[in-house]
Amino acid sequence: MLAAWPSFGKKVAPIWTQILLSSKILKISQMQWVCSLYIHLTELFLKFRPQNKFIELCMKDFVGQYSYWFYGHQGPQLLTRVFKKWCSIRRLRDKNSCRGVNVLPKEAFYPVDWQDWRKYFQVIEPTEMGKVLKHSYGVHLWNKKSQGQSPEVGTFLEQLQDKHCPTTNRIMKMYV
Secondary structure: OOOOOOOOOOOOOOOOOOEEEOHHHHHOOOEEEEEOOOOOEOOOOOOOOOOOHHHHHHHHHHHHOOOOOOOOOOOHHHHHHHHHHHHOOOOHHHOOEEOOEEEEOHHHOOOOOHHHHHHHHOEOOHHHHHHHHOOOOEEEOOHHHHOOOOOOOOEHHHHHHHHHOHHHHHHHHHHO
């Protein structure tokens, strides 16, 4: 589930959502998404206008190339296939923007790699946290890995919640 609100401060608790969004997200124009950790684009964040030709091509590819056998075929691999055709490239690293489609760096939504998901549950200095989040529009919480974890006082996630989602954080502390 994506909790896309106009600013930090409103979100579903991390046990129900995978991403916490920053108000900087409102500054993103056109259609953009983040580059994943590996060789595919990710559909974590898409922003586009109605009747967008690129999205139309994605929908046609989804129907025409549908395969339930391969993980990610309808998500990251689909966006990657269509972007490569759209931009006439063979590798993603050859282009990060073309014909109105922009690829944001992975730090935009993945400031912490999935292998390091425990970092969200470790105590961190606010200055260090600021460095990690400097180029981020949101924070993907890697719920598949972190489910069942609760942030303790002073941890990365607790500080994020306390600063940007104070109401939700207070409610969570009362009931979770």
